[in-house]
């Protein structure tokens with residue numbers, strides 16, 4: 001029986017491992033350095049006490065128990081595709097097929113240690129919560145929230161959670177009746193952050209920011225961070241007691257140590273079937289892969305899952321000796337329920353259309369429901385809705 005290694009236990013890796021195991025045509029081992037799948041989209045509520053840290057995790061042991069693949073908790077260090085070998089901290093593994101689903105690293109910024117990120121290691125969301133708690137205790141403060149871009153790969157930007165965090169902090173402070181004692185600022189180097197969501201969504205988000213008194217500092221390159229400042233290219237500074245910053249993504253460090261073709265930003269170059277260029281048995285999915293297609297495309301969780309499903313399908317068909325293949329290009333879109341603490345906006349964009357639907361109150365509960373659905377379907381305690 002062919003053996004498939006899946007590296008990474010995020011949305012992409014878990015989806016692929018489940019689909020491969022279900023096929024019965026191969027044995028599957030998932031390798032992750034964390035014991036849990038972290039449901040990033042609902043982690044935005046950790047700093048504002050909207051959800052507990054452990055409610056954002058799904059144990060990989062529990063997922064394994066339900067679906068039956070092998071699980072190894074270890075850190076991948078290097079992949080040698082020319083001899084089908086993966087080097088981990090505690091062991092060396094070989095494979096017939098490998099799927100890279102390790103997520104991404106972050107771009108390095110000078111002084112980044114003076115910031116917190118909602119998109120970094122899961123534990124940082126707790127540090128961010130503590131820092132916000134300190135300001136709330138002081139009853140006043142200046143909060144700056146921003147995100148960066150990667151000029152080498154425009155799909156590596158993650159701005160949505162920054163907007164969500166800003167609106168949730170506003171709502172949280174308002175619920176404590178102390179919003180007037182705080183300044184909230186947003187900053188980003190692009191002149192039109194959020195433009196990839198489409199014109200209507202961007203204009204709506206801008207209006208919402210103004211309506212809730214969040215000031216905007218857009219269009220200036222970030223030079224560095226100081227303990228209480230963001231320094232911009234014109235040497236102006238934005239002063240803040242707390243800085244939440246989401247650096248753009250860059251290729252995972254393991255990929256830099258491996259013998260695989262990477263784009264300029266360090267992501268694995270793949271074809272439509274998610275197979276890594278110039279290889280026959282290496283696939284890359286989710287945030288690890290270079291996504292090609294449109295200048296508005298973003299690396300997202302639902303795309304990571306779709307790529308996981310399709311890579312699994314393509315490996316299964318290869319093992320079965322058929323010519324059937326599935327590609328990800330025709331499914332590219334932006335799909336996001338942008339939470340604002342007391343509602344949300346449903347944002348959609350593909351190559352044909354872009355629209356936004358405001359969902360006051362109910363949108364917030366829908367996103368919470370999606371979180372419950374996601375966790376339960378991974379554990380098999382709730383059936384999946386086709387296409388979700």
Ligand SMILES: Cc1cc2nc3c(=O)[nH]c(=O)nc-3n(C[C@H](O)[C@H](O)[C@H](O)COP(=O)(O)OP(=O)(O)OC[C@H]3O[C@@H](n4cnc5c(N)ncnc54)[C@H](O)[C@@H]3O)c2cc1C
Nearest residue numbers: 008009010011012033040041076103119286287300301302
């Ligand atoms: C705060 C936040 C909010 C978001 N909101 C949304 C949203 O609303 N909608 C949406 O579609 N997307 C959203 N996203 C994006 C989405 O979460 C990512 O695109 C998705 O998580 C990518 O999945 P992945 O499996 O490729 O990578 P990851 O989720 O990053 O998973 C990578 C996995 O690899 C493991 N790993 C890493 N390095 C190693 C190593 N060396 N050895 C072994 N294992 C390793 C990690 O532990 C992890 O299990 C959000 C992201 C963040 C951070």
